[in-house]
Amino acid sequence: MFKLVQSDKEIKRVRAFCANGFFGARINTTIAAYGTDDRFVRTWYAENDNKITAAVQLTQTAAVIQCTSDADFDSLTVLLQFAGAKTVTGEKECMKKLGLPLHRQGVLMSAASLPALQKTAENADSEQLARLHPVLFGETARNENPTDFAAWFADVSHRTRHGLSEYFAIFENGKAVSCAGTLYSNAQYGCIGAVATLPDYRKRGFGRDCTLTAAHSVLANGQTPCLACADNGIQKWYETMGFAICGAWAESEF
DSSP states (O other): OOEEOOSHHHHHHHHHHTSSSHHHHHHHHHHHHHTTTOTTEEEEEEEETTEEEEEEEEETTEEEEEEOTTSOHHHHHHHHHHHTOSEEEEEHHHHHHHTOOEEEEEEEEEOSSOOOOSSOOEEOOTTTGGGGHHHHHOTTHHHHOHHHHHHHHHHHHHHHHTTSOEEEEEEETTEEEEEEEEEEEOSSEEEEEEEEEOGGGTTSSHHHHHHHHHHHHHHHTTOEEEEEEESSSTHHHHHTTTOEEEEEEEEEEO
């Protein structure tokens, strides 16, 4: 049976369970950021013989799972449907045991060592974060979807302010043209994402500089840089920076 995480003791146990793994880092960081009181984020766990076997986190309608091989996957599927999940993402072996069609999939990559930085990207402060939005979502997205921008900015500001995320960017004439960030972390991994460059500024090494700056920051914190890579050919680009496949992920839709 899955239980909703509510008490400080439960938070501590679930975060310990999520101390390793890419999706463990996602769950760990979101609990650290929002606890159990946020109406848009809920976390459940299941246990067997007083050992946690699964953690599930739902942010609005998107679920993330971290499971052991002996988790109750039938109960997990029922929970996800009852909670209103529209998508669920996790390590591929766990996702296959849910018995749902895999909608998207890719690989997890990590780097034990990194090439030296040729150019260091700038650590984006609270005043600069809003300037990253056009790089990630398009230069007209803020005006077209002001509510989405407000939600995104509130989240990244909150995580950055509390030291849970870190963003790096390259600016030209005050305009952000490329960025990358450390979005999630646990004892094992610092998970890199939000890697993007404006179309007119590509092929100039900016994305590499931002990604490597984030990765070097992760290593300096005593963690291993890790990222989720889609099956679209981008894997080879990350391999040039020292990343290698360490697992696989998949996503299903209900």
